[in-house]
Amino acid sequence: MNTSWSDINCPWCYIGKARFERALAGFAHRGEVEVVHRSFELDPRSPHQARPVVPLIAAKYGIGLEQAEAAEQRIADNARAEGLAYVRAGRDAANSFDMHRMLHFAAEHGRQAALLDLLYRANFAEEASAFAPGRLVELAVEAGLDGERAARVLADREAYAEAVREDEATASAMGATGVPFFVFDRRLGVSGAQPAETFTAALEQAWESRTVLTLVGGDGAGENGGEAGNGGEGCGPEGCAVPRR
């Protein structure tokens, strides 16, 4: 299983995802790799009102607007090198909590992967703001979700909020301070948008050291007719174990 934490506001997540997927596409056992998306807000306190990204970069690094513009363009070059569309200019950023909540709603309906791709596209590949009012519900519908239900999720600030916070707590517990952050089988980590070759190496290493479940207990003392086996009483399709007298 590959679990990856990312934020919609993170261009390296957009790029890293493409690199990981390229590695996965070339991996022999790709059919047996479960891919799970987890939420991570880079800045939980950022305002909901969208702001242009270039001035934000300038302010964060204490550099001029031209340098910030150049930094954004170099990220765009990296994206395009990966075959990803990237806006020429004018990308904005805002609080992504609602997007993460919606991704959890989408997960329940098997539409998370579709919505995540649409959110990245809306944020990095389209001129219009991904944070414009109504846009998130539109994207949810485009991902195959029911629009009315998506609107209700958006309106209820607590809907799926706990799921987002749990994802973030898990990432913190694993030592992640930034994204993208990939974990293979809870044992191998890849931090950042590493080259596809690194993801390939991680996939191979995880596969080679994959563990088979070891059963604990079960000394054969149980002589039940249930399906659980291993000596413990349990219930199976044919009924429950009848305990010894």
Added chain:
Amino acid sequence: MNTSWSDINCPWCYIGKARFERALAGFAHRGEVEVVHRSFELDPRSPHQARPVVPLIAAKYGIGLEQAEAAEQRIADNARAEGLAYVRAGRDAANSFDMHRMLHFAAEHGRQAALLDLLYRANFAEEASAFAPGRLVELAVEAGLDGERAARVLADREAYAEAVREDEATASAMGATGVPFFVFDRRLGVSGAQPAETFTAALEQAWESRTVLTLVGGDGAGENGGEAGNGGEGCGPEGCAVPRR
């Protein structure tokens, strides 16, 4: 992390959960053990109309009603030995899919553990049927959930259905054919309502062999200012890595 699969129709799940919890209560690192409930229907094709359990046992094992009654009483004795209330007679069973869907709804609101206990109590410790119309929503409210939303979940047959099926697919992939089925850190399995001592052994073994995340890649080639570290470009609270020219 401990993940356990169970069904509300499974008395050994009710008993096994108590045994596991007794082991956990005496475990030194209990504060660091995450407990996750997963769904498993023993009989996905069983009717929604509740039926008395004793005739079902008799039919499944091809035994007389008296013998079936004795089997149910022996399970009740095991439950009481664990300090659990258990109805004297008249327990029924029905399709548990809606209960599992509601448990996933409850999980989103941090109320899953509460609802699971209430469902077991309603099914095994109370004279009234846990499957009576309206009972599931009542229990959801008792667990702290919003009654109107719970009723909507119940009415929408597809709400959380995928989540239930995913749990079952994961259990099957791990080789579970019956419940309760416990997995510690995806590596150690305990099948059936084993004695508390077995759960203690599994907790200790999982703790001793717990793995720390190993980072793959990161040869230090990246000289970015991001937070991701490990050589990969990423974004952190202070901004995103600016790629090398």
